[in-house]
Amino acid sequence: MKLRTFRYFFREAWRGLVRNRLMSLTAMGTITIALMLFGVFCLFTTNLQYFSNLALGRIEIRAFLSESARNYELLKAEIQAIPGVQRVKFISKEEGARWLEKALGNKGLFLGGENPLPNSINVYPARGANVENIARQVQRVAGVDEVVYGREFVRLLHIIVRLIWVIGFGLLFLVMLAVLYIVVNTIQMTIYARRKEIEIMKLVGATDWFIRWPFMLEGIMLGLGGALIAVIIVLEAYAFLNNRLGQVSTVLSLLTRAEITPYVIGGFFGIGIFFGALGSLLSVKRYLSI
Amino acid sequence: MIQARRLTKKYGNGVLALENLSLHIEKGEFVFLVGPSGAGKSTFLNLVIRREIPTDGFLSVAGRNVTLIKKQEIPLFRRRIGYIFQDYKLFPNKTVGENVSFALEVIEVDPMEIRDRVNFVLDLVGLIHKTEVFPSELSGGEQQRVSLARAIVNRPLLLLADEPTGNLDPDTSWEIMELLREINRRGTTIVMATHNREIVDRMQKRVIALEKGRLVRDERKGGYAVEA
Numbered sequence: 001m002k003l004r005t006f007r008y009f010f011r012e013a014w015r016g017l018v019r020n021r022l023m024s025l026t027a028m029g030t031i032t033i034a035l036m037l038f039g040v041f042c043l044f045t046t047n048l049q050y051f052s053n054l055a056l057g058r059i060e061i062r063a064f065l066s067e068s069a070r071n072y073e074l075l076k077a078e079i080q081a082i083p084g085v086q087r088v089k090f091i092s093k094e095e096g097a098r099w100l101e102k103a104l105g106n107k108g109l110f111l112g113g114e115n116p117l118p119n120s121i122n123v124y125p126a127r128g129a130n131v132e133n134i135a136r137q138v139q140r141v142a143g144v145d146e147v148v149y150g151r152e153f154v155r156l157l158h159i160i161v162r163l164i165w166v167i168g169f170g171l172l173f174l175v176m177l178a179v180l181y182i183v184v185n186t187i188q189m190t191i192y193a194r195r196k197e198i199e200i201m202k203l204v205g206a207t208d209w210f211i212r213w214p215f216m217l218e219g220i221m222l223g224l225g226g227a228l229i230a231v232i233i234v235l236e237a238y239a240f241l242n243n244r245l246g247q248v249s250t251v252l253s254l255l256t257r258a259e260i261t262p263y264v265i266g267g268f269f270g271i272g273i274f275f276g277a278l279g280s281l282l283s284v285k286r287y288l289s290i
Numbered sequence: 291m292i293q294a295r296r297l298t299k300k301y302g303n304g305v306l307a308l309e310n311l312s313l314h315i316e317k318g319e320f321v322f323l324v325g326p327s328g329a330g331k332s333t334f335l336n337l338v339i340r341r342e343i344p345t346d347g348f349l350s351v352a353g354r355n356v357t358l359i360k361k362q363e364i365p366l367f368r369r370r371i372g373y374i375f376q377d378y379k380l381f382p383n384k385t386v387g388e389n390v391s392f393a394l395e396v397i398e399v400d401p402m403e404i405r406d407r408v409n410f411v412l413d414l415v416g417l418i419h420k421t422e423v424f425p426s427e428l429s430g431g432e433q434q435r436v437s438l439a440r441a442i443v444n445r446p447l448l449l450l451a452d453e454p455t456g457n458l459d460p461d462t463s464w465e466i467m468e469l470l471r472e473i474n475r476r477g478t479t480i481v482m483a484t485h486n487r488e489i490v491d492r493m494q495k496r497v498i499a500l501e502k503g504r505l506v507r508d509e510r511k512g513g514y515a516v517e518a
Contacts, residue, residue, distance in 0.1 A: 004401065005398055008395065199379075200379055200392075202365075203339070203373050204369070204392075204396055204440070205365045205367075205368040205369035205396070205397055206365060206397065207362075208362075
């Protein structure tokens with residue numbers, strides 16, 4: 001294709017945008033809103049995932065040993081061998097007592113009496129490892145009496161993350177359909193205004209792609225414009241919120257803006273271009289069958 | 291140039307627009323297509339340019355079996371055929387020059403060649419001095435001359451004209467006919483659908499008359515109607 005022809009395509013696309021200013025702005029705004037919804041959703045779920053991974057990484061499994069268990073080194077080795085276990089630590093009943101006293105702020109809790117705590121081994125799962133699975137296997141080790149970990153918390157976190165993905169994607173699908181619908185309508189306004197032109201182009205022997213390109217470009221420009229606005233708003237808002245959250249809580253840490261920026265830009269522009277191009281291809285189709 | 295055998299076109303709504311039409315148009319001929327409205331003249335032209343596909347029968351245009359032309363081959367096929375209409379179909383927001391060069395731009399001819407060819411055809415139709423003018427500032431006859439220039443700038447083998455004088459007064463109509471005769475003399479085959487009795491009678495060219503989709507008359511040098 002010749003450069004001159006491409007310039008012609010750009011000129012025509014730009015003319016279409018300007019001629020239907022109002023509709024173009026509407027379409028662009030819709031793309032922006034849809035991308036923002038999409039972005040908020042994705043950022044929320046990835047951060048939730050990130051947070052839950054962090055939380056899961058900090059979870060420790062505590063294996064209480066039976067009175068009869070004596071060979072602690074062997075037990076430690078056995079537990080360490082379970083896949084997903086990063087590290088194990090033996091806690092004697094005395095250490096356990098000291099820790100408990102400290103945690104409860106009550107010195108001399110067990111003074112004079114017998115120390116009722118069993119010996120225990122702390123198991124630290126590797127990041128991203130399946131905590132429930134590890135706990136089950138630790139339970140099966142001979143000499144382990146009882147296994148304690150934040151089971152309910154882990155389960156809940158898993159369920160929440162999964163639920164949000166499912167519901168979110170359902171909603172997103174609907175939003176994307178709406179975007180497509182509006183882009184198709186916008187482009188169709190341009191095409192309607194130029195249907196006679198298309199007819200003549202067909203009659204003098206223009207190829208379908210020659211006719212399609214300007215409309216495609218128009219749709220892509222709509223997508224790019226909408227994406228640009230969405231990228232700016234989402235990144236700024238995210239930085240602002242992240243900053244605020246940092247002031248309020250040190251426990252809740254989110255991904256930084258720098259970490260998400262390439263994904264937001266890539267994703268938004270990609271989706272914007274895709275929907276713009278698809279929308280215009282769908283709307284030109286009907287007018288090409290002359 | 292055009293060869294039709296038992297050509298039939300039936301539309302989805304059951305209307306039989308053409309029925310068993312057989313005819314042969316030689317290269318370089320000038321042919322009038324006459325008949326009342328709804329006789330099938332436009333349908334025939336639409337089949338020739340492959341806007342419609344025959345329901346039955348055979349139609350070959352410029353050596354190609356129209357039914358067998360693939361969708362992606364249509365543009366190339368149409369570049370060899372010019373077409374003018376009763377309502378000119380010019381772009382109101384393009385100048386005369388741009389209207390004509392448009393036909394070359396869409397097929398990506400070089401700019402230098404575009405300029406030469408546009409000047410040549412505008413000179414031929416006598417509108418070279420109006421290159422920068424917009425169609426709304428032209429008379430009907432001038433607009434039709436622009437559309438004629440656009441149709442021939444591509445040097446078509448075949449020129450189809452659908453009622454080209456339908457909106458024009460008699461004098462202006464003759465100007466257009468003179469141009470068509472000139473274009474024909476230079477070798478382009480012309481098929482013109484018309485209701486204009488006077489033009490057909492005076493030109494004394496081949497006349498093909500259709501009625502209700504059937505061929506009712508085909509005369510070498512005929513008039514609009516058979517003498518009573």
